[in-house]
Amino acid sequence: MRPLRHGYTNDTQGDGVVVVKRYRGGIDEALRRATELEVLERLPAGLPVPKVLGVPEGALHLEQLPGMHGQDLIDQGLARPVLRSCGELLRRLQQVDVSRVFPGTSAGTGWVVVHGDFGPNNMLFDQDTFRVTALLDWEWAHPGDPVEDVAWCEWIVRRHHPKAVDALGELFGGYGVRPSWARRRQAAAARCQGFVDRFRAGPAAARREWQDNLAATLSWAE
Ligand SMILES: Nc1ncnc2c1ncn2[C@@H]1O[C@H](COP(=O)(O)OP(=O)(O)O)[C@@H](O)[C@H]1O
Ligand SMILES: [Mg+2]
Missing domain, CATH: 3.30.200 (Phosphorylase Kinase; domain 1)
Structure with a gap:
């Protein structure tokens, strides 16, 4: 191992x-x-x-699934095909019947299966076709608003791969929808705030890191 x-x-x-x-x-x-x-x-x-x-x-x-890690591919300059593939997979995920995965959530709510940490950080890809071979790390999954995962994927790019921000159009192109910047920013900020709250009683370094992430998020323009 x-x-x-x-x-x-x-x-x-x-x-x-x-x-x-x-x-x-x-x-x-x-x-x-x-x-x-x-x-x-x-x-x-x-x-x-x-x-x-x-x-x-x-x-x-x-x-153990095969594939190249999304972060490594973005670092190699391959953000465009990677993000298009992220968007296409997210559209498929949101077609899953939410009540099958989260019994008690009715499809009539407009909620979908939210991965909860969706982005190239948790995905592996075929290095020739860029098809997603693995969507990993489901510990934050919950029923929720469709904007959450697309906004978080964008957040990962803006925060951790700033040189790839120009490629974000591919994410929305693959997904098929570009929610308003106000909704995307609000959704990403809410997740950062959730981590600030989570670490309220410590560890202090984690709380500070998420306070910084939240401040950065609120300072961005589209
Ligand atoms: N089933 C799997 N197949 C292949 N690689 C995996 C698998 N599960 C995890 N990994 C690798 O391990 C990394 C960490 O796993 P992950 O579930 O994301 O844990 P963490 O919550 O610590 O981020 C992933 O980003 C991926 O590189
Ligand atoms: Mg992970």
Whole structure:
């Protein structure tokens, strides 16, 4: 087992066949594991998500999927095809019946399956076709507003890949909709505020990081 790159919270290792994801971060570990497990088991076939292979306490065993990490491809100057593919997959995800994944949420609410940390940071791609081979890290999934995931994907690009901001048109082109900047900015700021609140009792460094992220988000113009 070797540690996998581009993890942010948890201890994630793989041997090429199986990934062992151990939930870390100190807050809501059991809830995040339960969310990821439930959603992976309920999403319909056809979406590029790993099969659950085992459920040891405090961890999940997942099928290790192939592909190049989205962050690495963007760093190689390939933001345009990567973001188009992100948008296309998001459109497909939002066609899933939300009540199948989150029983108790009726489709009539206008809510959809929100991944909750949607972006190239949690996706692998075929390096020739740029098709998404893996959409990972479902621990923040919830029923919610369709703007949330597209706004967060944009946020990841603006905050972590500023040179790729010019390629964001591809994200909206693939998705098929470009929600207003006011709604996108509000959705991204709300997620940052959620993390500020989450870390209110510490750790202080994490709280400061999210306060900075929130301030940056509110300072952006489209
Ligand atoms: N099933 C999987 N197949 C292939 N790579 C994976 C898989 N699960 C995780 N990874 C790799 O490990 C990284 C971290 O996993 P992730 O679930 O995103 O944890 P974190 O919550 O810590 O970000 C991913 O960005 C990806 O590179
Ligand atoms: Mg992740």
